[in-house]
Amino acid sequence: MGAAVDEGAFSPRGDGRGVLVVTGDAGDAAQLSGTLESAGYRVGATAASAVEGAGLLRRSRFDLVVWDATLPDNKDLARGRRLVLESRPPVLFLITCDYLHTLLPELGAGTRDYVTRPFQPAEVLARAGVLLRGRRDTPAPGMPRYGDLVLDDVTCRAQRGARSLDLTPAEYRLLRHLLVNAGQVLSKEQISRQVWNDSRATEAIEKLVSRLRQKVDQEDTALIHTRRGFGYVFGRTGG
Incomplete structure (x- = not known):
């Protein structure tokens, strides 16, 4: 795993910012696209090879690049990954632990980071938000937020708009x-286990979600959605 991420230092909101996803794994491409788009990013293009990704970088503008550092043709690409590193948008590398030592010298400057496989959608969103922080709508430190919903971990209070x-x-x-965990479908069992360390409290979770939805979504666009038979998903496009 990469360095610890301060969850309060980023916004899961993509605000329509354009992302280029470059990976040879079709499953990873689909998962990344779904995760990013559910959080409000716009996946403008995907590429299955380093050469194809480099061509897209030359022709189009992106706000963020997600690049598979283990692509076989990275070494065959003229100037290797230097083209990616010299590109203007921040770069989030996908890497496996055994490849990590080859990537570390290229990290730094606040515009390059990585996630290791198997990656978690929440970590991808966290690191994307950190990379893009300061480029638009910088949230106050220590304030986890999504759109107009802001949490204050010091006082344990929440505010939506005014x-x-x-x-x-x-x-x-x-x-x-x-x-x-915006954009992820969470079952009642997962929530019970991860938040309260008790996988049996599913009935209580159902009631708690109902009360929370009444308060959070009372007069605004719904953020808490039910996926029947699966659980709950948080976000503007959760459906």
Whole structure:
């Protein structure tokens, strides 16, 4: 895994920013595209090889590049990964642990980072947000947020737009967990286990989500959605 990410230092919102995804793994490409688009990014193009990705970089503008550092033709590409590193958008590399030593010298300057396989959607969004931080709508440090929803981990209070949300401690913990996993479908069992370390409290989760939805989505665009038979998903396009 990469260095620890301060979850409060990024916004899961993509705000329509364009992303180029370059990976030879069709499953990774689909998962990355779905994760990023569910969080409001726009995946402008995907490429299955380094050569194809380099051509897209030359012809089009992107706000962020997600690049598979293990692509076989990286070494065959003229000037190798230097083209990617010299490109203007920040770069998030996909890497396996056994390849990591080859990539470390190229990291730094706040515009290049990596996630290791198997990657978690929440980590991809976290690192994308950190890479893009300061380029637009920089959130205040220590404030996890999604769109107009802001959480304050110091006071354990939440606000949506100008409206303060009167949350219980349990509701705050649940909302924070949903927010930092934006775009992922979470089952009631997963939520119970990951937030309360008890996989049996599924009935209580159902009631808690219902109460939380009434407070968070009361007068605004819905952020908490039910996927029947699967669980819950947080985000503007969760459906």
